[in-house]
Amino acid sequence: MIQLRKPILHDGPNMFRLAKSAGTLDINSCYHYLLFCQKFASTCVVATQKRELTGFLTSFRDLDQPDTLFIWQIAVSELKRNRGIAKAMLNHLLQRHFDPEIYFIETTITPSNTASQALFRSLAKELQTEIKEQCIFEKELFSENGHEPEHLFRIGPLAHKSKGSFLT
Numbered sequence: 001m002i003q004l005r006k007p008i009l010h011d012g013p014n015m016f017r018l019a020k021s022a023g024t025l026d027i028n029s030c031y032h033y034l035l036f037c038q039k040f041a042s043t044c045v046v047a048t049q050k051r052e053l054t055g056f057l058t059s060f061r062d063l064d065q066p067d068t069l070f071i072w073q074i075a076v077s078e079l080k081r082n083r084g085i086a087k088a089m090l091n092h093l094l095q096r097h098f099d100p101e102i103y104f105i106e107t108t109i110t111p112s113n114t115a116s117q118a119l120f121r122s123l124a125k126e127l128q129t130e131i132k133e134q135c136i137f138e139k140e141l142f143s144e145n146g147h148e149p150e151h152l153f154r155i156g157p158l159a160h161k162s163k164g165s166f167l168t
């Protein structure tokens, strides 16, 4: 059985490990994940099974657009993918109480990350709302060789609270 909750500080090192093993994520320092656990827990989610971390989501409220949550990273351990865990984490987050209310979700996705695109398109469809895509970071902005451009996906307005996802 998968459990969804806010992270605690001790989830940070496991989130760091999962991010490194996810394959497609930009890797931040362990400090970054500890900071999200301590300072942004109310906008983050961890998924656990038998106390083992199977997924995490980090996000924060956009201070320039307070009705918008920016999803920084979402990852599910490779063996547990395609079971609805990522979508359940997003739905779990949206069911929390926010003041002011959240009406939009934003995230950036690279053109080759079809799994992540499918996840957010599926969420928009389930929430019966729009999804808009535009390139916000051209590949030339990245100093590393070969980094793809990042496309902003904006989902909303969220007129209805999510009904939640079933986990298998």
Ligand SMILES: CC(C)(COP(=O)(O)OP(=O)(O)OC[C@H]1O[C@@H](n2cnc3c(N)ncnc32)[C@H](O)[C@@H]1OP(=O)(O)O)[C@@H](O)C(=O)NCCC(=O)NCCS
Pocket (backbone or CB within 6 Å): 022, 023, 024, 025, 072, 073, 074, 075, 076, 077, 080, 081, 082, 083, 084, 085, 086, 087, 088, 109, 113, 114, 115, 116, 118, 119, 120, 122
């Ligand atoms: C992206 C990721 C988080 C999805 O996690 P997941 O738990 O497997 O996703 P879910 O099972 O909740 O799937 C949600 C939807 O996306 C679709 N989907 C998921 N992976 C897919 C894939 N590889 N190809 C096509 N569709 C896919 C599912 O079919 C589902 O659609 P549905 O609701 O219409 O049935 C996971 O693949 C991952 O951890 N990837 C590596 C990290 C990453 O790239 N994160 C995103 C960038 S921050």
